[in-house]
Amino acid sequence: SAVISQKPSRDICQRGTSLTIQCQVDSQVTMMFWYRQQPGQSLTLIATANQGSEATYESGFVIDKFPISRPNLTFSTLTVSNMSPEDSSIYLCSVEGTGGGTDTQYFGPGTRLTVL
Amino acid sequence: AQKVTQAQTEISVVEKEDVTLDCVYETRDTTYYLFWYKQPPSGELVFLIRRNSFDEQNEISGRYSWNFQKSTSSFNFTITASQVVDSAVYFCALVNYGQNFVFGPGTRLSVLP
Numbered sequence: 001s002a003v004i005s006q007k008p009s010r011d012i013c014q015r016g017t018s019l020t021i022q023c024q025v026d027s028q029v030t031m032m033f034w035y036r037q038q039p040g041q042s043l044t045l046i047a048t049a050n051q052g053s054e055a056t057y058e059s060g061f062v063i064d065k066f067p068i069s070r071p072n073l074t075f076s077t078l079t080v081s082n083m084s085p086e087d088s089s090i091y092l093c094s095v096e097g098t099g100g101g102t103d104t105q106y107f108g109p110g111t112r113l114t115v116l
Numbered sequence: 117a118q119k120v121t122q123a124q125t126e127i128s129v130v131e132k133e134d135v136t137l138d139c140v141y142e143t144r145d146t147t148y149y150l151f152w153y154k155q156p157p158s159g160e161l162v163f164l165i166r167r168n169s170f171d172e173q174n175e176i177s178g179r180y181s182w183n184f185q186k187s188t189s190s191f192n193f194t195i196t197a198s199q200v201v202d203s204a205v206y207f208c209a210l211v212n213y214g215q216n217f218v219f220g221p222g223t224r225l226s227v228l229p
Contacts, residue, residue, distance in 0.1 A: 042207060042219045042221045043161075043207070043219045045216050104163055112159065
């Protein structure tokens with residue numbers, strides 16, 4: 001299994017500001033994923049981040065709003081830019097299991113964001 | 117297109133009752149994986165089980181059991197003798213090889229003492 005940590009665990013931010021969320025994994029992984037979970041909703045994939053290449057964004061999500069960095073095989077950041085109250089969600093980082101392929105997907109504890 | 121349906125939005129049971137959470141999926145691929153995750157009130161997602169499309173054997177793990185039936189595209193989850201600590205939102209998810217996870221809407225289970 002993979003142990004994933006996220007910082008911050010929660011934050012309250014003002015409209016128009018930006019927040020960068022960090023995700024650290026205890027082992028090297030090829031693919032890292034960022035999800036959003038709006039209040040009372042299921043998880044929606046924002047983007048897939050591979051080390052050394054541009055992140056791949058899902059429909060409805062754009063790089064200007066959610067820039068992602070992936071500087072190495074154990075770390076990634078997601079920035080929520082120019083925030084509005086609609087961005088209030090839990091943001092989760094995820095990695096595939098060490099078995100490779102689609103064996104399992106492990107999730108970080110999440111970052112609970114509230115935008116006022 | 118892939119889709120996961122969890123028709124039960126919320127379920128309430130009394131402790132020690134058995135409860136089954138339904139999951140129905142749609143995919144055109146023959147190779148895929150199904151998952152169940154638990155999200156307790158603390159918010160983290162806990163991996164429960166993975167099942168590939170070629171393995172229809174039912175699985176039991178303690179009080180948990182899973183019934184995978186390709187004929188009905190279902191992957192149902194049963195908790196036997198439920199406990200208060202089982203109270204959580206449970207998500208069923210589907211992934212086709214090399215593609216991204218699709219999560220169902222979740223079922224909120226409340227186990228009352």
